Amino acid sequence: MISFFRSKELYKEPTTLKGPEDAVTALAFSVHGKFLAAVGPGGVNVWNMSTHQSVPFSSLPVGKFGTSSATSATRATQLPEKGKFPALAWLYFAQRSLHILLLGTLDGQLQIWDYIDERMTFELNRKIVDITLPPGSIGHKQVLSLDVYPREVAFGSHAQIVASYTSRSVLVGTLRADGDFKQRYFTTLEAGFMPKTVRFDKNGNLLVFSMYGGIVTLLDVQTGYTLWRKSDAPEFMATVTLDEDCKDFIACTTQGFELWDLNRMVLLKEFEQAPISLSLPKHACFSEWKTKVIGGTDRACAEVYDIKSGRFEQRLKYPNGGMVQAVAAYPMQDRFLVAVAGANGNRASDVILWSKNVQVGDPRTIPEPGSSDKYHTIRIKKRYIRSMTCILCGIWIMLIQTFIIMQFSDTIRYYACHQKLGFCSPSLSLAVPMVIIPSYTKERLSPGSQTTASRYQAVHAIQEHNGLDDTLPLAMIALGTLTLSTLLVE
Structure with a gap:
């Protein structure tokens, strides 16, 4: 059969984004792809994707929302460039064209940084969210995962925020464009359930993936009650990436990256990859309108796989060597972007930005719904x-x-x-x-x-x-x- 719209073009023209001086453990593009953030034990770095320049953080102490003077400060905080941050998430309020970066810390704090366009800096104008472990809780309260719903908040609405902790706890709250975080509830899960990844589904309820035991739970976002519980997922899930439709997910298992059906909880695809040398968490992401999967490796590169066949297609080399733990992808109007970062401790871990042109006539050139008022989105199957x-x-x-x-x-x-x-x-x-x-x-x-x-x-x-x-x-x-x-x- 003649194969239409099958692109043979590869990712190319890598751009180097400098800044991180330690391992990068997570990457994320902001809403509309305006910023790229990298976090890890060496702190936080943010770049503007239009200029590829680093965006600074304000050195002002913490104050009440809407003020930036030291007189309203309640307590000072360390700049994120020097802290240790294992988790991050982006949020955008359309009402004020406001980008917000949420950061989770090793000691259980949730920091909310607003991008102030006039000063082109991120400022900590909202109260830091800190948790108090309930009596009988065991373990440290490090933030494991963050997510927001929706990522782009419409006029007059609010965002829901969820955070999971090593104490087997889950925090759920809300955030408005002009106010502080308001906690809705804080719950502790069953013994042995480590909530390594939390994600909102398309209805706003909470999907919680346990690191061990093959357990996935859906929680009601209003009450925290369990709606359903499945125990036939992969036995070990170091990282989990959910697709936009909340139908499939990629899990980093002991065998590598695997594609699973969430509803039926069955294995759909094992990707063509070399044996794992280092059993450390590596991230994967969907790309090119869910036709490709890109994942990190311990062989100084990220790899591109075809989602239908599971076959390896391209190697995105990392020039600094070592392990690539963090990857992220974003579809621009004219090209697909992929960010790759190293996870080498105590040494520079530059972020390498790869790109691939969108082919004319390719169905993937259709922009994301809501991304532009100049287009009417019509999706037609191939x-x-x-x-x-x-x-x-x-x-x-x-x-x-x-x-x-x-x-x-x-x-x-x-x-x-x-x-x-x-x-x-x-x-x-x-x-x-x-x-x-x-x-x-x-x-x-x-x-x-x-x-x-x-x-x-x-x-x-x-x-x-x-x-x-x-x-x-x-x-x-x-x-x-x-x-x-x-x-x-x-």
């Missing part, structure tokens, strides 16, 4: 485009055949009805009136061939008797050829 292409090709072939038949009808009729094929021979003996054969037709017949002439007289008379002309056999030939051509295209 098989419908292929079918329409086959139909148009068939019509074009039929028009060409019709033109040829009209130009060479006498020659085609002669070979089809008289000498070679005999398509026009009557199958029954019929009484046929005498028909006068034009002289030019007699000249085309074989000299002295009375049988051929009689046959032509009979067929011509039958066609006139039934109200048909002598182009019917030619139309049948054209229809047969059209059918054959369509099958060949398919």
Whole structure:
């Protein structure tokens, strides 16, 4: 079958973003792809994707929202460039065109940094969210995972925020564009359930993936009650990436990256990858409108896989060597971006930005819903485009055949009805009136061939008797050829 819209182009033109002086454990693009943030034990770095320049953080102490003077400060905080941050998430309030970066710390704090466009800096103008472990809680309260819903908040609405901790706890709250974080509830999960990854589903409820035991739980976002619980997921899930439709997820397991169906909880695909040398968490992400998967490795590169076949397609080399733990992808209007960062402790871990042009005519060029007011989004499946292409090709072939038949009808009729094929021979003996054969037709017949002439007289008379002309056999030939051509295209 002819394969339409299959791009052979590879990611290229890597750009280096400098800044991190220690391992990078997580990367994330902001809403609309304006910023890229990298976090890890060495702190936080943010770059503007238009200029590829680093964006600074304000050194002012913590104050009440809406103020930036030291007089309203309640207590000072360490700049995020020097802290240790294992988790991050981006939020955007459309009402104020406000980008917000949420950071989770090793000691259980949740910091909310606003990007102030006038000063082109991130400022900590909201209260730091800190938790108090309930009596009987065991373990440290490090933030494991963060998520927001929705990522882009409409006018007058609020965002829901969830954070999970090593104490087996989950914090849920809300945030408005003009206020501080408000806690909704704080719950502790069952013994042995380590909430390594928390994500909002498409309805706003909470999906919680346990690091051990193959357990996935759906919690009601309003009450924290369990809606369903499944225990047949991968036994070990170091990282989990959920797709936009909340149907499939990629898990980093002891065997590498695996694609799973969330509803049926069945393994869909194992990707073609080399054996794992270092059993450390590595991130993976969906890319190119969920046709590719990109994942980190312990071989100084990230790898691109085809999501349908699971086959390896391209290696995105990391020049600093070592392990690549963090990857992120974002679809721009004209290209796909992939960010790759190293996880080498106590040494520079630059972020490498790869890009791939969007192909003209590729269905993936359709922008994301809501990303621009200049477009109306219409999604069409590839098989419908292929079918329409086959139909148009068939019509074009039929028009060409019709033109040829009209130009060479006498020659085609002669070979089809008289000498070679005999398509026009009557199958029954019929009484046929005498028909006068034009002289030019007699000249085309074989000299002295009375049988051929009689046959032509009979067929011509039958066609006139039934109200048909002598182009019917030619139309049948054209229809047969059209059918054959369509099958060949398919």
